[in-house]
Amino acid sequence: MNHEMKSPVYVTDTLISQDIDAYLLKHQHKTMLRFITCGSVDDGKSTLIGRLLYDSKMIFEDQLASLESDSKVVGTQGGEIDFALLVDGLAAEREQGITIDVAYRFFATDKRKFIVADTPGHEQYTRNMVTGASTADLAVILIDARQGVLTQTRRHSYLVNLLGIQNVVLAVNKMDLVDYSAERFYDIVADYSHFAKQIGMDSFLPIPISGLKGDNIVEKSPNMHWYQGPTLLGHLEEAPVSDTRMLDQPFRMAVQWVNRPNLDFRGFAGQIGAGMVRPGDAIRVLPSGKTTTVKSIVTYDGDLDLAVAGQSVTLTFADEIDCSRGDMIVQSDQPCEVADQFEATVVWMAEQEMLPGRPYLLKIGTQTVTATVTEPKYEVNVNTLEHLASKTLGLNAIGVVNISTDRPIPFEAYAQNPDLGGFILIDRMTNATVAAGMIHFALRRSQNIHWQALDVNRDAHAALKNQKPAVVWFTGLSGSGKSTIANIVEKKLHALGKHTFLLDGDNIRHGLNRDLGFTDADRVENIRRVGEVARLMTDAGLIVLTAFISPFRSERQMVRDLMAPGEFVEVFVDTPLEVAEARDVKGLYKKARSGQLKNFTGIDSPYEQPQNAELTVNTVELTPEDAAERIVQYVLREMS
Amino acid sequence: MNSQSVIHTGGQVATLTHLQRLEAESIQIMREVVAAADNPVMLYSVGKDSACMLHLAKKAFYPAPPPFPLLHVDTTWKFRAMYDLRDRAAAQAGMELIVHHNPEAMEKGINPFDHGSLHTDMWKTDGLKQALTKFNFDVAFGGARRDEEKSRAKERVFSFRSANHRWDPKNQRPELWKLYNTRKGKGESIRVFPLSNWTELDIWQYIHLENIDIVPLYFSDLRPVVERDGLLIMVDDDRFRLREGEQPMMKSVRFRTLGCYPLTGAVESNAKTLPEVIQEMLLTTTSERQGRAIDHDQSASMEKKKQEGYF
Numbered sequence: 001m002n003h004e005m006k007s008p009v010y011v012t013d014t015l016i017s018q019d020i021d022a023y024l025l026k027h028q029h030k031t032m033l034r035f036i037t038c039g040s041v042d043d044g045k046s047t048l049i050g051r052l053l054y055d056s057k058m059i060f061e062d063q064l065a066s067l068e069s070d071s072k073v074v075g076t077q078g079g080e081i082d083f084a085l086l087v088d089g090l091a092a093e094r095e096q097g098i099t100i101d102v103a104y105r106f107f108a109t110d111k112r113k114f115i116v117a118d119t120p121g122h123e124q125y126t127r128n129m130v131t132g133a134s135t136a137d138l139a140v141i142l143i144d145a146r147q148g149v150l151t152q153t154r155r156h157s158y159l160v161n162l163l164g165i166q167n168v169v170l171a172v173n174k175m176d177l178v179d180y181s182a183e184r185f186y187d188i189v190a191d192y193s194h195f196a197k198q199i200g201m202d203s204f205l206p207i208p209i210s211g212l213k214g215d216n217i218v219e220k221s222p223n224m225h226w227y228q229g230p231t232l233l234g235h236l237e238e239a240p241v242s243d244t245r246m247l248d249q250p251f252r253m254a255v256q257w258v259n260r261p262n263l264d265f266r267g268f269a270g271q272i273g274a275g276m277v278r279p280g281d282a283i284r285v286l287p288s289g290k291t292t293t294v295k296s297i298v299t300y301d302g303d304l305d306l307a308v309a310g311q312s313v314t315l316t317f318a319d320e321i322d323c324s325r326g327d328m329i330v331q332s333d334q335p336c337e338v339a340d341q342f343e344a345t346v347v348w349m350a351e352q353e354m355l356p357g358r359p360y361l362l363k364i365g366t367q368t369v370t371a372t373v374t375e376p377k378y379e380v381n382v383n384t385l386e387h388l389a390s391k392t393l394g395l396n397a398i399g400v401v402n403i404s405t406d407r408p409i410p411f412e413a414y415a416q417n418p419d420l421g422g423f424i425l426i427d428r429m430t431n432a433t434v435a436a437g438m439i440h441f442a443l444r445r446s447q448n449i450h451w452q453a454l455d456v457n458r459d460a461h462a463a464l465k466n467q468k469p470a471v472v473w474f475t476g477l478s479g480s481g482k483s484t485i486a487n488i489v490e491k492k493l494h495a496l497g498k499h500t501f502l503l504d505g506d507n508i509r510h511g512l513n514r515d516l517g518f519t520d521a522d523r524v525e526n527i528r529r530v531g532e533v534a535r536l537m538t539d540a541g542l543i544v545l546t547a548f549i550s551p552f553r554s555e556r557q558m559v560r561d562l563m564a565p566g567e568f569v570e571v572f573v574d575t576p577l578e579v580a581e582a583r584d585v586k587g588l589y590k591k592a593r594s595g596q597l598k599n600f601t602g603i604d605s606p607y608e609q610p611q612n613a614e615l616t617v618n619t620v621e622l623t624p625e626d627a628a629e630r631i632v633q634y635v636l637r638e639m640s
Numbered sequence: 641m642n643s644q645s646v647i648h649t650g651g652q653v654a655t656l657t658h659l660q661r662l663e664a665e666s667i668q669i670m671r672e673v674v675a676a677a678d679n680p681v682m683l684y685s686v687g688k689d690s691a692c693m694l695h696l697a698k699k700a701f702y703p704a705p706p707p708f709p710l711l712h713v714d715t716t717w718k719f720r721a722m723y724d725l726r727d728r729a730a731a732q733a734g735m736e737l738i739v740h741h742n743p744e745a746m747e748k749g750i751n752p753f754d755h756g757s758l759h760t761d762m763w764k765t766d767g768l769k770q771a772l773t774k775f776n777f778d779v780a781f782g783g784a785r786r787d788e789e790k791s792r793a794k795e796r797v798f799s800f801r802s803a804n805h806r807w808d809p810k811n812q813r814p815e816l817w818k819l820y821n822t823r824k825g826k827g828e829s830i831r832v833f834p835l836s837n838w839t840e841l842d843i844w845q846y847i848h849l850e851n852i853d854i855v856p857l858y859f860s861d862l863r864p865v866v867e868r869d870g871l872l873i874m875v876d877d878d879r880f881r882l883r884e885g886e887q888p889m890m891k892s893v894r895f896r897t898l899g900c901y902p903l904t905g906a907v908e909s910n911a912k913t914l915p916e917v918i919q920e921m922l923l924t925t926t927s928e929r930q931g932r933a934i935d936h937d938q939s940a941s942m943e944k945k946k947q948e949g950y951f
Contacts, residue, residue, distance in 0.1 A: 020919040024848060032658035103794045106787045106839045113658040115837055127814050134816040244655050256671040261704035269700075271668045271818070300702040310656050312667035312700070325675055349814050363819050366675070422817045431823040433813045 030108070033241055036117045036132045036165070038156040039142030044173045048142065048211035049118055052233065053107050055218045102132040111237045126382070126396040127349040129159055130436055134422070137241045138167035140232070145178045145208070149191045155382045157192075161201045162345065162398070162438070164418055167239045168204040171232060175224065176210040182226040198385065207232055242418075246309035250334035251275035251283070252412070252420060254365035255327045259314055267298055267314040268323055270366070273419040274412075275331065276308040277315070282332035285323045286410035291332050292319040326367030328410035328420075336420060339442030340408045346373065346401050348393035350427065350434035355521055356392065357528040358554050359561075360434065362405060364423035369409060371425070374402040375521070392521045393435075402443060414438035429554060461541030465499045468639045469538035471563055472631065474547045475556060475610060476573030477602050478588055479580035481619045481627070482547040485573060488628035490545055493635065501537055503530055504547040518599040524555055531559035538567060543635070551601045553608040569638070571631060572613040577602050579620060614638075659846055666693075666834040667700040668818060669797060670781070673832050674700075674707055676822035677779035681738075683768075684710040684730075686722040687898045688854050689783035691729070692843050693835055695852045697781075698733055705734035711780070712739045713771055715763035717752055717900035719876050725855050732853075740771035752902040753881050759900070769805045772829060779822075779830045787839045797836050803827030844921065848914045857895045858917060860909040864888035871905030896921070 015023040039045045105116040117132030119125070133139065139160040143153055160168060170192055178184045189206045196204055207216055208227050215221035216231045230238070252274040259267040277283075281294045297304040298314040307313045315329065323329070330336055348354050354373060362371035376399035379390035393399045414421030418438075425435040462469050472489065474482040483504050493500050509516075513529055516522040527550050534544045550556055560568045580602070581589040592600035599605045610616075615634055617627040656664070673680050682697060684690045697706040710730050730737035742750075745762040752759045772780060786795070796812050798820045813821055824830060835843070847854060864875045866886045873880075874895075875888045880902060882888070893906035894917070911917045 016919055016922045020915040023922075024845065024915060024918065027845065028657060028659070028849065030658045031655045032661045104786045104837065106837075108839070108841070113839070113842070131814045131816055241655055243661070256668065257675045259701065259704055265703060267703075269671055271664055298703065300699040308656070310661060310664055312664040312671070314702070361823070363821065366672075418817060422819065424814075424816055424819045424821060426821055426823055431821070431825060433816075433821045436814065436816045 026110070030111060030113055031241060032113045032115065033138060033236060033239060034115045034117070034136050035138040035140060035236065036119060036129075036136040036160070037140045037142060038119055038129060038133075038160065039144075039152070039173075043142040043144045043147075044211045045118065045142055048140075048171070048173065048209075048217075049105055049116055051211045051214060051217055052114075052116070053105065055214065055233070102128050109233065109237060114236060126155070126159065126398075127347065127436075129156065130163060130347050130349075133160055133163040133165060134418075134436070136163075136165055138169065138236070138239050139165045140169045140171050141204075142171050142173050143188060143192075145172050145174045145181075145184055145188065148188050149195060151383045153192070154195060154385075157196065157201065158199050158380075158382050158385065161199050162347075164415055164438075166202070166245075168201060169232065169235060170204050170206040172206060172208045173211055175208045175215060175221075176213045180208070180215075180221070180223040182224070185227075205229070205235060207235065243308075243310040246274040246417065246419075247276065249274040249309075249417065250336075251277050251281070251329075251331040252336060252417070253277070253313075253315070253329045254367070254419075255323060255325055255329060256366045258324055265316070266320070267316050268329065269312070269314045270329070271312045272307055272309050273365070274309050274417050276306060277313075278306050279303075283317075283329050284332045284335050285321060286328045286330055286335060287338045287408050288322060288327070289335075290321040290323075292317045292321050294318070326365070328365065330410070336410050336412045337442055338408045338410050340406075341402065341404045341443040342411070343377075343440045343443060344401060344403050344414075344423075344437045345440065346376075346393065346399055346425070346435050346437045348395060348397045348399075348435050350432055351395055352427070352434070353395075353520065354393040354397075354435065355524045355554075356401075357521075357524045357558075358552075359406075359428065359558050361426040361428055362403070362423050362437075363426060364409060364411060364439075365420060367409060368426075370406040371403050373425075374404075376401050391519070400440075403437070411439055411442075413441055415440075428557075458539040458541065461539065463541075465541045467498055467541065467543065468567075469541050469543060470567045470569060470635065470639050471534045471538060471544045471546065471559070472569045472571060472635060473534075473550070473556065473559065474545070474571045474573055475550045475613075477575055477577060477580045477607055478549055478600070479583045479585050480573040480575035481624055482549075482573045484624050485617065485619075485627050485631070486545045486547040488624055489631050489635075492628060492632045493543060496632075496636075498543055499541065500543045500545060502545045502547070503534060508533075508548075518605075520552075520599075520605070523551065523605075527552075527555040527559065531555075531562050534559070535562050538563065543639070549601050549607070551605065551607045553610070556610065566638075569615065569635065570610055570613040572610045572616040573619060573627075574616050575619045659842060659849065662838055662842060663696065663699070663846070665818075665837065666696045669820070669832065669834040670697055670700040670706075672820050672822065673779050673781065673830075676820075677830075679775070679777050680708040680779040680781070681711045681772075681775070681777040682706070682708055682735075682781040683783070684712050684726070684737075685783065685898075686712065686718065686726045686729075686855060687783070688843055688847060688858060689785065689835060691852050691854050692838070692846055693781060693783045694729060694733060695846075695850060696834065708781075709736035709738050711771055711775075711777070712737065713764060713767045714739050714741055715759070715767075715900050716741065716746070717759075717763075717879075717902060719855070719857055719874070719898060719901045719904075721855050721857050722898060725853065729853060738771070738775065740767055740774075742767035742770060751879075752900055759903075772805065777829065778824070779832055781832050781834060783835050784833045785838050785840070785843075786833075786836050795833065795836075797833055798822065799831045799833065800824065801829045801831060805829070841918070841921070844914070844918045848918065855898060857898060859913070860892050860894040860911045860916075862890045863893050863906070865891050865893055865906055872908070873904070874901055874906055876901040 037045050103118045107114050117136060119129040119132035141156055172185055172188050185208045207229060208224055209216045209232055215223055218231060218233045220231060253270045253272045255268045255270050257269045259269050277294055279294050279296055283294055284291045295316045295318045297307050356373055356375045359370050359372050362369050376390045376393060378387040379397055379399040381388055382398060412420035421439040423437045424433050427434050474486050476482050486502055490500050490502050508530060513526050516526050530546060530548060534546055537544045584590060591597040592603040601607050701707060712726055742763055750759055750762050796815045801807060865872045866888050872893060891908060892910055894909045894911060895904060895906050909920055911920045
């Protein structure tokens, strides 16, 4: 580290001291660029950011004092100033010497304000990098000149490209350690070009730098006369920002909130996602498709004649049409698409793996709907770009899936507009954000399926049988007595002249579901199919009894949601694990305990007890006969 | 900031300025909260960041008044000028103002002279938790910025607190694009920071451009101060305990940050107008928090305080 860096020289704009009003006026018109820095652990990312803060005079004397003392205690520069400490904020990370979360840093020049997202390099922090990249206008990909293009470089570039960042800088760092060699630089650039083409990256700008020494950061390096391009900061000041790209597109605004302070005012508040709007413009509200014109663009600072992408405004309409949060206001003659099935790339962000078929909440724009994902069409190995076959996605995995939503949503392809095509998935039970997704396109089949209006409908089927259809859903551990009790219930109902059908492992697992195993993903699919079959049978007017372990709350809820209100009766066959294991009718517990049987509920796979079952029968206190009688009485009472 | 500023004279539409982008972003965040929360509240500390946040709230919901109350967790030791502005600003915005005093701190007479860090712990940290619990607020806006301090640089815009109001920095939800996951479990609450991406200079510039009313203490004036432990402390009322040999002297001072007056250091200054204040700020070389006694002890101290529930 050069010694002179220790005492900063604060060269400030002379305008500040001479004419502050003129200075403020000048700075009022600054633009803002958000960028992300990525690179592997030792590429010198934090040092580079520290250097940018330092060179743009964003480090104050007291911070420098604390930096100097910290450098002596935990620094990696042998007691010299360690710029990385400015950036690595959380105490835990400072001790470990790595960056584990996204840190946002701010600096400004005369032309621009910058927000830097500093993200971790390790593979296990892919989700943090994706988070940082989602709001970036530009990406700086760092390479250690001694190392060249590494696996991590490829992964980061893939993610940057996946997130649709169109401005990419390849910063070949630590040029001081390769004697500022032009040949080394061009070798790396050639290598990277080849890879960039492979992933479909249109362009990138390579710059040779040294974050530690300051070469080509702010000033042109005296050590690399062979390089004629811009400095890093010079380029950051000139690169276009994303909002500008959205200006040329047709008008889109997702409604965030309806403003109704009194009976005379009804305004639709939102942030413009694309294009521009003027009073008098013809607009359409999606998904309803109703049309009207914009009456006014209301803001605290007075009504506007024009509002553009990126601004938060409130619109009023000429006519009273239905419009609420989640709706999309679009240019009338150029609406966006509306669909309920999509192909999308998904980045999985949770420890718990993706479960195809399980309902998740999907938030896109200002609307939240219920959605299910299919098994991945393929998973991408982000290090090799290979497509892998996969049944699910684990933490940090990226794959292409089909998604179906419970109602049609207005959208645009992510590549066209990230605000209209980017979504997150939320787990309904834990409320965790489990995935980020990017819509490719709508699947046409959603528009082709027409439900046939049947003349002989479900009411007719049920009336003929003189009963109310229902699903009596037995859930409980293996060996709890589900099938035994369900059998007795069926006999009793049959004797009473009811039309019933019993679905259990024996007639489902051996036929319809014989392709499914016992992984979590397969269990979900198993229950989904059983649910669909049960529903068809209720359409036929039957009373359906099902006996499946069905260990997960989410799937039982999914089946409940499939049925008409009141037609789903959840029966919890409550048998403690030790009792079921002691009975071990089929010898399965013994096998599971000895490790011969994997994913066995209660042993190495969880059972989630019902919280609001219609009926709970305790098989320790009741005989199967008594339990069955209780269920029959319930069905006769509630289902007639 | 009306539409004219986005149009070049040639009729070509230009990029939004950095302040327009920040303003639009903060408004989007506030509206998202109001759409999702059951019972939101805005924490109002009467400082310049609170002033900015309140101004943005007025813009976000205009022509309606902001649809939530203001909450001031008071220590009874703020500058008198702060109480004046607090009451005036709430009335002007047409918002309800809730002032909470920790009854236990009140009863024990907790003060900055005798109780050291207990003063902040009880009045502010405990007081805030009490108020949020008492009124059942599920989302609270705060004026913190990511440029203030290193651990804040990593905090999300929507920051979750357990039922015990604790922050778990290692278990933050990923926050992508403008999509905030506002779902929470029973008893959990959310702190929302709409000014996350603003810097101190942005705040000053915005106050200047928008003509936002701020506490006069930010401007230089002759004020009675004593020098104590390297800080210039203003003697704002007769509760101030002078140490032996201390004699208040009139100095031309102003404050870069406002808190409890016995804990807040003034800087000597002649900046009487906002441009002069900004000028001085741009020419100074010490960061804002140095005037505050609270997190001087060790560099990770703010992270610890936040985990315990301090805003």
